[in-house]
Each structure stands twice: as structure tokens, then as C-alpha cells.
Amino acid sequence: QVQLVQSGTELKKPGASVKVSCQASGYTFNIYTISWVRQAPGQGLEYMGWISPYDGNTVYAQNLQGRVTMTADTSTRTAYMDLRSLRSDDTAVYFCARGVYSEPSPLVYWGQGTVVTVSS
């Protein structure tokens, strides 16, 4: 069965960086893009971007351009989301997810979420 398993809770100071991992199993990793979605406490969902493990192609939300990098390691079937220059409003649960199709969306398989807290 398809599974996405994310790395654990992170506590970071403002200005630091965080790298969240998402290990995939149960399907052909290269074929499906991995998307990243975040949810601030008590808020809605924000689509951050996605990566194609096949060719490394990425698309990012404009408000995160310059601070976010998404990568994928096909040898370990793991996707990564690196967010730099953290601010308090980056405090959120970060989810990786896979689509129904090889396209980024709609998102049918989700990781369990990684809590990232940014606080001094």
C-alpha cells in the first residue's frame, strides 16, 4: 500500500532553516509528483509547491520563492522540503502528498504531517 512517512517535530529559531523529509513506499516513486501543503495553527491549507522526482522539476508558490527548495532522492525514495529564513508565521504543520495521477493534484495520499514551530 502507498505510504508517505514524514520526519519528526522541529523547533527552530527565527532566521534558521528547516528540512522536512517524506519517505515514500508502495508505488513507483519516479512517476508521481510530490506536493507540499502547510497549515498554520487553526487555519486553512496552503499549497506550497511540488516536485517531479523523475526530472527534478519544481514549482513553488510565489510567496515562498527564494526561501523554499524542494528536492527528491530517487535512490532512497525520499522527498525533501527545505525552508530558510524562518519567521514566526512559518509555524505550521507541513504535509507531503501524492496525487491521484502523475500530475501534482488532486492529492490522494498524505504524510502524517510534520509540526514546525518557529519561536525565539
Next chain:
Amino acid sequence: EIVLTQSPATLSLSPGEGATLSCRASQNVGSFLAWYQQKPGQAPRLLIYDASFRATGIPARFSGSGSATDFTLTISSLEPEDFAVYYCQQRSNWPYTFGQGTKVEIK
């Protein structure tokens, strides 16, 4: 950016009642709209994609309809496990966007 506006913000209903949730897009998204259910502390769960297709394992009491700018998620008869927050999401244009959510609560 396409803005998705969901209504109502909160729906107070009893088990067994039907629920109708609305999602309106600021631009034409064709049929590229999905619905998700989210419970506290959990990841979202895909219910409906491409406006009207039920995802695998989703009960038949969930149905989606609409196209272009107006979409509806209907729950024919609420089960206790259906009380949750529901989000719509478009994939017509990047950035993909979510609505702000409709909370279905027990009356």
C-alpha cells in the same frame, strides 16, 4: 490567483440530516475541483476529484457536482464520523488554492 469562497462557514446539523456545501471560484476552473475532509490532528482526506468523481473507498453518500465557478458537495445523510471540516481545492491554474473551509458540526 484563483480565490475559492466556501459557504457557509459553519453548518450545524444532526446525524441523519443532509448537508450541502458550496464552493465558488473567482475564475472558471472547468472541472478541476476537489473536495477534502479533515478531522482534528489528521491529514486531509480526498473525497471528490474533478468535480464529481468519488475517490477510492469514499462512501456513496458523498457526491460532488458543478463546473466552471460553482460547485457543491452533498452529503446525503450525515453519519457521526462526517462531522469535520471540508475544503475545496482547484488545480486549474497555478498557484493551486484551497477554500477557507466549511465546518460541519453536530447540532
